[in-house]
Structures are given as C-alpha cells and as structure tokens.
Amino acid sequence: MGSQREAAQPQQQQPPVQPPPSVLLLPLPLQGPINCFLKLAHLLTLSSDHLNITFLNAEFVHQRLPDLPTRLPRVNFSLFSDGVPGDDPRPPEKFASMVSFFENEVIRCLPEFLKSPAPATCLVVDGVFPAVVERAKELGIPVVYFSTLSPCCIWANSFLVPKLFDSGEVPFKKGMDLNEPVSDIPGEEEISLRWCDLPGICRTHDTTDPYIQLVLKECRELPKAQGHILNTFDDLEEHLLAELRSLCPNLYTIGPIHLHSRTRLEPVTEQRVTSNSLWQEDRNCITWLDSQPSESVIFVSFGSVVPMTIDQLIEFQYGLVNSGVRFLWVRRPGSLVGIEDSSLQVPTEILEERGFIVEWAPQEEVLAHRAIGGFLTHSGWNSTLESIVEGVPMLCWPNGIDQLVISRFVGDVWKIGIDMKDKCDRVVIEDMVRDLMVRRRDEFSKRADRLSKSAAQAVREGGSSWQGLHRLIQDIKFMRLQVHSETVPK
Numbered sequence: 122m123g124s125q126r127e128a129a130q131p132q133q134q135q136p137p138v139q140p141p142p143s144v145l146l147l148p149l150p151l152q153g154p155i156n157c158f159l160k161l162a163h164l165l166t167l168s169s170d171h172l173n174i175t176f177l178n179a180e181f182v183h184q185r186l187p188d189l190p191t192r193l194p195r196v197n198f199s200l201f202s203d204g205v206p207g208d209d210p211r212p213p214e215k216f217a218s219m220v221s222f223f224e225n226e227v228i229r230c231l232p233e234f235l236k237s238p239a240p241a242t243c244l245v246v247d248g249v250f251p252a253v254v255e256r257a258k259e260l261g262i263p264v265v266y267f268s269t270l271s272p273c274c275i276w277a278n279s280f281l282v283p284k285l286f287d288s289g290e291v292p293f294k295k296g297m298d299l300n301e302p303v304s305d306i307p308g309e310e311e312i313s314l315r316w317c318d319l320p321g322i323c324r325t326h327d328t329t330d331p332y333i334q335l336v337l338k339e340c341r342e343l344p345k346a347q348g349h350i351l352n353t354f355d356d357l358e359e360h361l362l363a364e365l366r367s368l369c370p371n372l373y374t375i376g377p378i379h380l381h382s383r384t385r386l387e388p389v390t391e392q393r394v395t396s397n398s399l400w401q402e403d404r405n406c407i408t409w410l411d412s413q414p415s416e417s418v419i420f421v422s423f424g425s426v427v428p429m430t431i432d433q434l435i436e437f438q439y440g441l442v443n444s445g446v447r448f449l450w451v452r453r454p455g456s457l458v459g460i461e462d463s464s465l466q467v468p469t470e471i472l473e474e475r476g477f478i479v480e481w482a483p484q485e486e487v488l489a490h491r492a493i494g495g496f497l498t499h500s501g502w503n504s505t506l507e508s509i510v511e512g513v514p515m516l517c518w519p520n521g522i523d524q525l526v527i528s529r530f531v532g533d534v535w536k537i538g539i540d541m542k543d544k545c546d547r548v549v550i551e552d553m554v555r556d557l558m559v560r561r562r563d564e565f566s567k568r569a570d571r572l573s574k575s576a577a578q579a580v581r582e583g584g585s586s587w588q589g590l591h592r593l594i595q596d597i598k599f600m601r602l603q604v605h606s607e608t609v610p611k
C-alpha cells in the first residue's frame with residue numbers, strides 16, 4: 122500500500138549521490154618512501170573532507186608494521202607481493218626485479234579499484250612506476266606524483282642531467298677532475314655544483330642501464346602529471362622550486378612531512394607519532410643519551426639502503442674513536458658488503474666511556490634529543506629533513522642517488538654542515554668530526570636553528586606547507602568531479 126501511494130507522488134529530482142573522493146597511494150617499498158607515504162595518508166585522513174584512502178602496500182612491509190590498521194583506522198590497506206616469499210632477505214641486487222614484480226601485480230588489479238563503491242578518483246604515486254602511471258591514465262584516473270627524493274636532485278635531474286647525457290659530458294670520462302665546477306648551469310648564480318655533486322646516475326658507466334633510463338624517463342614525465350607533491354618547504358628551496366614550477370606548475374610543497382604529521386597529531390592526542398620503522402628500534406639508546414651531556418654526542422646513521430665495505434667501516438671506527446667525541450652509531454644488519462656485521466667490534470673500554478651501538482634507532486626521537494650535537498649521515502632526504510627540523514648540523518658522507526646533490530646543498534648552499542663526499546679516511550673523519558662538533562659548532566648551529574624555525578613555521582596553520590596540503594586536498598576533490606563526468610567504470 123505504502124509504496125503505491127508513494128508511486129503516485131510527483132517524483133522529486135534528487136541530485137545523484139557522489140561517492141567520496143577516493144585516493145590510491147602507491148609508494149616504493151623502501152623505508153624512506155614508505156615513511157613519507159604513510160605520513161601523507163595520515164595527513165589526508167585528518168581532512169574534514171572525508172577522503173577515502175587506499176594504501177597499496179607490499180606484503181612484507183605490511184608484515185613488518187602489523188599495527189598499521191590500528192594506527193590508521195581510516196586507511197584501507199591493499200596488499201601486493203613483490204615476488205619474494207615472506208620476510209626473506211631482500212638484497213639490493215634483487216631490488217629492480219622486486220619492484221617490477223610488485224608493479225605488475227598493482228597494474229593487474231588497478232581496474233578493480235574503479236569498480237568499488239568509492240571508485241578511485243586519484244592516484245598518488247612514487248615517480249618510479251611509469252607502467253602504473255600509463256595504465257592509470259588509460260583508465261582515466263588522474264595521477265599526482267609524490268617523489269620522496271630531494272627537490273634539489275629533482276631540479277638537477279630536470280634541468281641539467283638530460284642535457285649532460287645528450288652532450289656526452291656524462292658519463293664522466295676517465296681522468297676527468299670531478300672537483301671542477303659544472304660549467305653551464307642555466308640561470309644559476311647562487312648554486313655552484315661540481316661534477317662530483319651531480320646525481321648518482323651521472324657516475325654510471327652504462328647508459329643503457331634500465332635504472333638510468335627510468336630516471337631519465339621520470340624527468341621527462343614530470344611536466345605531464347596533474348601535479349607533483351614534494352617533501353620540502355618553500356623557504357628552504359624557494360629559488361629551485363620557482364624553476365621546477367616552470368616545468369610543472371602544480372607543485373604541492375607539504376614538508377617536512379614528518380613534522381607536518383606530528384604537528385597535526387600532537388594537539389589532539391599529545392602523543393608522539395608512532396614509528397614506521399621496518400626494523401626493530403632499540404630504545405636503549407634513548408636511555409644512554411639521557412645520561413650524556415647536552416649536544417655532546419654525534420649520531421651516526423647511513424639510512425636503510427647504503428652499503429658499506431669492511432675497510433670503510435674500519436676508517437669510520439678509527440675516525441670516530443680518535444676524535445674523542447661521544448657517538449651513537451647505527452649499524453644496520455646486512456649493510457656490510459659480503460661480511461657478517463659482528464666481525465668488527467669497538468673496544469669495550471671505548472663503548473663504556475663514550476660510545477653506543479645499535480642495529481636500528483628511533484631516529485626522529487634521537488635527533489630531537491638534547492644530547493645530540495651533530496649527525497654523521499649518508500644525506501638521504503628524509504634524514505636530512507629530520508636533522509633540519511631539529512636544528513642539528515650534519516657531516517655528510519653521501520653514497521649515490523640524490524645524496525650527492527643534497528650533501529653539496531648542506532655544505533655550500535644552506536651552510537649547515539660539512540660535505541665529506543668521496544673521502545673515507547680515518548684522519549679526515551677525525552678532523553671533520555671535531556670541526557662539526559667543536560671548532561665550527563656555533564657557526565653551523567646558528568644557521569641550523571634558523572632553518573629549523575622556518576620549517577616549523579611552514580607547517581603551522583597558514584604556513585606554506587599547510588597551504589600546500591590544503592590545496593592538494595581541494596584539487597583531489599576537484600579531480601573526483603572530473604573523473605565522474607568523464608569516465609564510466611567498466
């Protein structure tokens with residue numbers, strides 16, 4: 122009866138119910154990118170615009186972070202294999218094949234995300250998945266890149282490197298003096314880069330290497346994306362960002378993302394952001410730091426991928442011990458090339474007096490500790506930003522990728538530390554550790570403090586990174602409208 126009466130009523134035109142904007146996040150399964158993407162996921166879930174977030178995660182990463190669904194209850198996790206069973210070792214030489222396996226799995230399932238009740242309306246993707254990007258475009262899903270590399274390297278890769286490859290100046294010729302300045306940097310007076318400061322791909326001997334081709338392709342793709350998220354803040358790299366905007370007008374600078382995420386969380390729950398570490402953190406080092414004098418300890422950590430030879434380890438050990446400076450040293454399991462990690466011990470009397478060694482540390486917390494006065498780092502971008510946020514000067518020993526450019530910026534542009542590039546000698550290490558921690562400490566600390574304040578300003582309400590995130594969310598909402606008017610999921 123009731124339904125008949127209703128049928129007789131004139132039909133009221135209801136606006137179609139729009140599903141919420143639905144974002145797919147696809148990070149590279151490595152510690153740095155995973156950390157950044159999880160922090161982005163957290164920031165997006167805090168938006169009052171109720172975005173639907175799906176995190177495309179590698180199975181092994183998810184296994185190592187079992188509390189993710191509890192910590193991020195508003196994020197859906199969708200898991201994919203990288204072709205390696207369970208938590209078996211993932212050596213660097215297998216990296217390319219693992220990424221390719223993972224990428225193919227994601228591509229296979231991508232159409233499924235258009236069929237769900239909240240069909241995907243935007244893909245935020247690490248720049249190293251060109252095949253996923255192609256497929257997403259075929260399916261009509263707008264793509265935003267989130268490259269977690271340093272913008273100074275992205276800038277070099279966009280404006281310098283392809284030209285140098287084309288002109289044959291890169292790869293470097295035998296006998297070339299890499300300490301000479303790169304002659305022709307378009308429109309740059311403030312930045313002096315030497316050949317040795319160029320991104321890691323310039324040191325290759327094989328231009329057909331698939332990784333090199335991938336990076337060059339990524340450089341060319343940059344202008345084609347709907348937008349590009351960068352983990353930086355405007356004050357740090359204003360000049361370079363202006364140039365990058367000439368290639369890709371839609372840049373969202375939302376960093377330092379770990380500070381941004383922390384700033385948004387703390388007022389609500391007054392707790393520290395839980396760790397995204399893929400290794401077990403040894404918190405004993407915090408207890409040890411508690412007993413050390415202020416700014417007396419140098420923190421030594423070379424990130425999650427940089428390998429080291431036993432000879433290099435010996436040089437670092439002598440250099441650190443002979444400097445007389447207290448140190449907290451992360452020795453990541455599996456980081457020594459072709460040798461068991463336990464094969465070189467620091468003498469117990471030194472450790473008792475002024476050293477502490479762990480396999481993995483709660484790095485953000487360590488850098489924020491009052492006992493830390495300097496950071497001996499490989500200059501990964503996340504480590505660099507974490508150090509900048511805490512106002513900690515750096516001694517840089519870069520290995521490749523973007524690290525060679527970053528260390529130059531630390532030493533020569535921001536002047537908040539020393540670039541020890543391409544040297545691994547106990548006497549040099551000893552000398553530079555003393556420079557950083559004692560002789561030039563005030564000079565570096567003053568500038569580092571200034572940058573730290575500027576980073577904090579950027580993520581505060583109304584700051585440049587706060588605005589960048591707000592704009593990103595508005596644009597994601599707009600993309601939803603575009604997708605629903607242009608594509609009908611099959």
Ligand SMILES: O=c1ccn([C@@H]2O[C@H](COP(=O)(O)OP(=O)(O)O[C@H]3O[C@H](CO)[C@@H](O)[C@H](O)[C@H]3O)[C@@H](O)[C@H]2O)c(=O)[nH]1
Pocket residue numbers: 151152153154156269270271398422423424425426427451480481482483484485500501502503504505507521522523524
């Ligand atoms: O004991 C440790 C050591 C490291 N970390 C964390 O691990 C991350 C390391 O990241 P990063 O400093 O960027 O180094 P990689 O892991 O080497 O990162 C890769 O990816 C980065 C981009 O995400 C690039 O800038 C680097 O060059 C590349 O090596 C940071 O968040 C650290 O806080 C810990 O939590 N505990």
